[in-house]
Amino acid sequence: MNKEPMKVTGSEAVILSLLEEGVEIIFGYPGGAIMPIYDALYDYDKKITHILTRHEQGAAHAAEGYAKITGKAGVCFATSGPGATNLITGIADAMIDSIPMVCITGQVASPLLGTDAFQESDVIGISMPVTKWNYQITTPEEIPNAIAQAFYIAQSGRPGPVLLDITKDAQFGELEFNYKKCKKIRSYVHETPVDPFKVKEAAELIDKAKKPMLLFGQGVIISNAEEELKNFIDKTGIPAAWTLLGLSALPTSHPLNVGMLGMHGNYGPNVKTNEADLIIAVGMRFDDRVTGKVSAYARDAKVIHLDIDHAEINKIIKADVAIIGDAKKSLKMLTDNCKNNEHKKWLSEFNKAYDTEFEKVIDKDINPTKSGLTMGEVISKVSEQTKNEAILVTDVGQHQMVAARYFKFNHSKSLVTSGGLGTMGYGLPASMGAQLAAPDRTVVAVIGDGGFQMTIQELGTIAQNKLPIKIVLLNNNFLGMVRQWQQLFFEKRYSFTELVNPDFLMIAKGFGINGQKVTSREDLDTAVKEMVEFDGPYLLEVVVEKEDNVFPMVPSGASVSHILLEP
Amino acid sequence: MKQEYNITVFSENHIGLLARITIVFTRRKINIESLTVSESAIAGVYKFTIVIKVNEDQVKKVVAQIEKIVDVLKAFYHTNQELIYQEIALYKVPTEALYDSDQIENIVRNSGARILEITREFTVIEKTGHKDETQALFEQLNQFKVMQFIRSGRVALTRDPIERLSEFLKERDAFLNSMD
Numbered sequence: 001m002n003k004e005p006m007k008v009t010g011s012e013a014v015i016l017s018l019l020e021e022g023v024e025i026i027f028g029y030p031g032g033a034i035m036p037i038y039d040a041l042y043d044y045d046k047k048i049t050h051i052l053t054r055h056e057q058g059a060a061h062a063a064e065g066y067a068k069i070t071g072k073a074g075v076c077f078a079t080s081g082p083g084a085t086n087l088i089t090g091i092a093d094a095m096i097d098s099i100p101m102v103c104i105t106g107q108v109a110s111p112l113l114g115t116d117a118f119q120e121s122d123v124i125g126i127s128m129p130v131t132k133w134n135y136q137i138t139t140p141e142e143i144p145n146a147i148a149q150a151f152y153i154a155q156s157g158r159p160g161p162v163l164l165d166i167t168k169d170a171q172f173g174e175l176e177f178n179y180k181k182c183k184k185i186r187s188y189v190h191e192t193p194v195d196p197f198k199v200k201e202a203a204e205l206i207d208k209a210k211k212p213m214l215l216f217g218q219g220v221i222i223s224n225a226e227e228e229l230k231n232f233i234d235k236t237g238i239p240a241a242w243t244l245l246g247l248s249a250l251p252t253s254h255p256l257n258v259g260m261l262g263m264h265g266n267y268g269p270n271v272k273t274n275e276a277d278l279i280i281a282v283g284m285r286f287d288d289r290v291t292g293k294v295s296a297y298a299r300d301a302k303v304i305h306l307d308i309d310h311a312e313i314n315k316i317i318k319a320d321v322a323i324i325g326d327a328k329k330s331l332k333m334l335t336d337n338c339k340n341n342e343h344k345k346w347l348s349e350f351n352k353a354y355d356t357e358f359e360k361v362i363d364k365d366i367n368p369t370k371s372g373l374t375m376g377e378v379i380s381k382v383s384e385q386t387k388n389e390a391i392l393v394t395d396v397g398q399h400q401m402v403a404a405r406y407f408k409f410n411h412s413k414s415l416v417t418s419g420g421l422g423t424m425g426y427g428l429p430a431s432m433g434a435q436l437a438a439p440d441r442t443v444v445a446v447i448g449d450g451g452f453q454m455t456i457q458e459l460g461t462i463a464q465n466k467l468p469i470k471i472v473l474l475n476n477n478f479l480g481m482v483r484q485w486q487q488l489f490f491e492k493r494y495s496f497t498e499l500v501n502p503d504f505l506m507i508a509k510g511f512g513i514n515g516q517k518v519t520s521r522e523d524l525d526t527a528v529k530e531m532v533e534f535d536g537p538y539l540l541e542v543v544v545e546k547e548d549n550v551f552p553m554v555p556s557g558a559s560v561s562h563i564l565l566e567p
Numbered sequence: 568m569k570q571e572y573n574i575t576v577f578s579e580n581h582i583g584l585l586a587r588i589t590i591v592f593t594r595r596k597i598n599i600e601s602l603t604v605s606e607s608a609i610a611g612v613y614k615f616t617i618v619i620k621v622n623e624d625q626v627k628k629v630v631a632q633i634e635k636i637v638d639v640l641k642a643f644y645h646t647n648q649e650l651i652y653q654e655i656a657l658y659k660v661p662t663e664a665l666y667d668s669d670q671i672e673n674i675v676r677n678s679g680a681r682i683l684e685i686t687r688e689f690t691v692i693e694k695t696g697h698k699d700e701t702q703a704l705f706e707q708l709n710q711f712k713v714m715q716f717i718r719s720g721r722v723a724l725t726r727d728p729i730e731r732l733s734e735f736l737k738e739r740d741a742f743l744n745s746m747d
Contacts (some may be wrong), residue, residue, distance in 0.1 A: 095644075125583075126582055128583065128586055128587055129590050129594065132581075133637040133638075134635065136582075136583075153637055184743045184746070185637065186579070186739060186740070186743065187578065187579050187637060187638050187639055187640045188637045188638075189739070189742070189743070191746075231662055288696060309635070310631060310634075310635075311628070311631035311634070311635050312625070314628075315628060433588065437590070453702075
C-alpha cells in the first residue's frame with residue numbers, strides 16, 4: 001500500500017510497519033534499549049495488543065504458539081543484552097521446527113556498538129546460527145524495508161525465525177514513512193514450481209507399489225495441504241503415518257491414519273517402514289527420532305520425498321524421486337496422476353499390529369487396573385471430555401509422548417509442541433500464544449512437573465490476561481523421561497532426576513489461578529469435567545505413578561524394526 | 568573418499584554474511600583450508616572461493632545449506648581437476664643472499680617467480696601457482712632464510728567459456744517476475 005509519506009520516528013515506524021503486516025499481538029518485555037519503541041507502542045494500544053510475559057523466553061515461546069495456530073509470524077520484542085539472549089532458546093526452537101517468527105530487539109546506540117556498553121551483546125552474532133535471517137538496523141530509514149523483508153522471509157517457503165536488532169539512535173531518529181510489502185528478494189527463491197516429470201515418475205512408482213506407506217510431517221500443515229493429503233490417500237488407499245509435528249493434519253479417526261512414527265510412536269508404522277516397498281515422505285525431514293538407525297531404515301523401499309526445502313532432499317535418506325515444491329501443489333498433482341487403488345491386505349497388517357500394541361501397551365495405559373494413575377488415562381480422559389476438539393499444547397518429556405499417542409484430533413493446527421529442539425519449559429508460554437490465537441477454542445496445556453517449573457512464572461501472564469488455559473500438570477516427582485532412560489540404559493542409577501516439588505496449587509492460588517489436585521482414579525472424571533467447564537485459567541494437578549515408562553520404544557540407535565513393546 | 572573441493576558462492580554484499588557461511592562449516596566441524604572473498608565481475612555481487620577437504624556427500628550437503636542462506640545467490644562445488652586455480656605467495660629474503668651467489672636468481676628464473684622489491688635489507692619475491700609449487704619455492708628459498716612468507720587463499724575459474732553468473736541473474740529475475 002502506497003500512502004503519502006509522513007515524518008515519524010523510527011520507533012513509530014516500527015509499530016506502523018507491524019500494523020501494515022497485519023500484526024495484532026506482540027509478546028514482549030521492555031528494557032532500556034527498546035524503550036523508545038515501547039513508548040511509541042503506548043499510542044497504539046487500541047490497534048495492537050501487547051502481552052507482557054514474565055521472561056523473554058516466555059515471549060518467544062508464546063510467539064511460537066501463536067504462529068503454530070495461525071500460520072502467521074509470531075512477533076516478540078525484547079531489549080538489548082540479557083533481554084535478547086533470553087529469546088535465544090525460543091528462536092532456536094522456532095528454527096528447528098520451521099516456525100515463522102519476527103523478533104525485534106533493542107540495541108545500544110550505534111556509536112556505542114562494540115564498546116561493551118551497558119547491556120550490549122552481539123545479538124546478530126549470537127542469533128545467526130538459529131535464525132533464517134537477521135539484520136541490524138542503525139538508521140531510521142532502514143526500518144520499513146527491513147521489517148517488510150523480515151515478514152516476507154519468516155513466512156515464505158520453509159518458514160523460520162528472523163531477528164531485527166534496532167539501535168536506540170535509529171529508534172529516536174526520524175524518517176519519511178512509506179511502507180511497501182516485500183514481494184521478492186533476488187537472492188532468495190523460497191519455492192520452485194513442481195516438476196511435472198518428477199510427479200509422473202513418482203506416480204508410476206505409487207501405482208505399482210504393493211506395500212506403500214505415506215509419512216507426513218509438518219509441511220502438510222504449513223502449506224495448508226490437509227485436504228490434498230486426504231484426497232491423495234483416499235484415492236490411492238495408502239496407509240498414512242505421522243511425525244510428531246505432522247500430528248493433527250489428518251483426523252485421528254481417518255481409516256488410513258495408522259498412527260505415529262518414531263521412538264515412542266506406534267508399533268505398526270515403525271515395523272512396517274521396514275516391510276514397505278515404497279515410502280512417500282511429505283513435508284518431513286527424517287529426524288533421527290523417526291528413523292532410528294538410518295542404515296537399517298526402509299531398506300526394502302523406494303523413497304519419494306516431497307519437500308519445499310531442497311536441502312532436505314538426500315540429507316538423511318536418499319530419495320529415488322524428489323519432488324521439490326509446496327506440498328499443497330505437489331500432492332494435488334500427484335493425486336491427479338495416480339490411479340484409484342486400495343491396499344486392503346497391507347492396511348489390515350497395520351490394524352493387526354495395532355491390536356498387538358493395544359493388548360500389550362495401550363489398554364494398560366488408558367484402562368489401567370493398577371492402583372497408580374497413568375498419564376495415558378489422564379490424556380485419554382481430557383481428549384474425550386473436550387470431544388477431540390481442543391488445542392493440545394505440551395511441554396517436553398514422557399507426558400509429551402503420551403499426549404501425542406492418546407490425544408485425538410478432529411482438526412488440523414491443533415497441536416503445539418516442541419519437536420526438534422525438545423525444549424522443556426515450552427508448554428506453558430506456548431499455550432498463551434495458542435489461546436490468544438484461538439480465543440474461542442479450548443486450549444489444554446499438558447505439562448510435567450519438571451518443565452512446569454522452568455517457566456512457571458508465566459502463570460502471572462496467564463492470570464493478568466485472564467487466559468482460560470486448562471493446565472494439566474502430570475506430576476510424578478521425577479524428570480520422567482530421563483529417569484526412564486536411567487532405568488533402561490543406565491542400570492537404574494537415578495542421577496539427579498528426582499524432584500522435591502512445591503505445592504503447585506498454592507503457587508497457582510498465589511497467582512489467582514484456581515485448580516485442584518487428583519490423586520486417585522475415582523476423582524479423575526469429575527475433576528477433568530470441572531476443569532473443562534471452568535470459566536478461566538485452571539490448574540489440574542494429577543499425581544501419576546512415579547516410575548512409569550512410555551512404550552513402545554525404539555531404543556536410541558536401534559532399527560525401527562526393533563521397537564520394544566515392553567522393557 | 569576425502570579430497571579437496573572448491574566451493575564457489577555468489578552472494579549479495581551484506582555485513583555478516585561471511586559469518587553465516589562459515590557457521591555452516593563450523594557446525595559440522597569442517598576446517599576451511601582456504602578462503603577468498605572479493606567483488607565479482609558484476610558490481611555488488613561478491614564471490615567466495617572456499618576450499619575444504621571432505622567427501623562428496625558432505626560437500627553436496629554443505630553447498631545445499633549455503634545455498635539456503637537468504638543472501639546467497641548461488642553456490643557450486645568443483646574438484647580441483649574441474650578448475651583453473653591459483654594462489655599467490657610472497658617471500659621476503661635477505662638481500663645479502665643475492666650478493667653471495669646466483670642461486671637465488673636461478674631459483675627465481677626457474678620457478679617463474681618474480682622480484683617485486685629490493686631494498687638494502689630485503690628482497691620480496693612473488694610467485695603464483697598451486698600450493699605445492701609455492702611450497703616448493705619456499706623450501707628452496709629457505710636455504711637463505713626466508714624472513715617472512717605469506718600465501719593467499721585460492722582463486723579459481725571454471726573451464727566454462729564464460730562466467731555464467733550474468734545469465735544466472737537474468738534467469739533469476741525472469742523467474743521471480745514469473746512468480747508474481
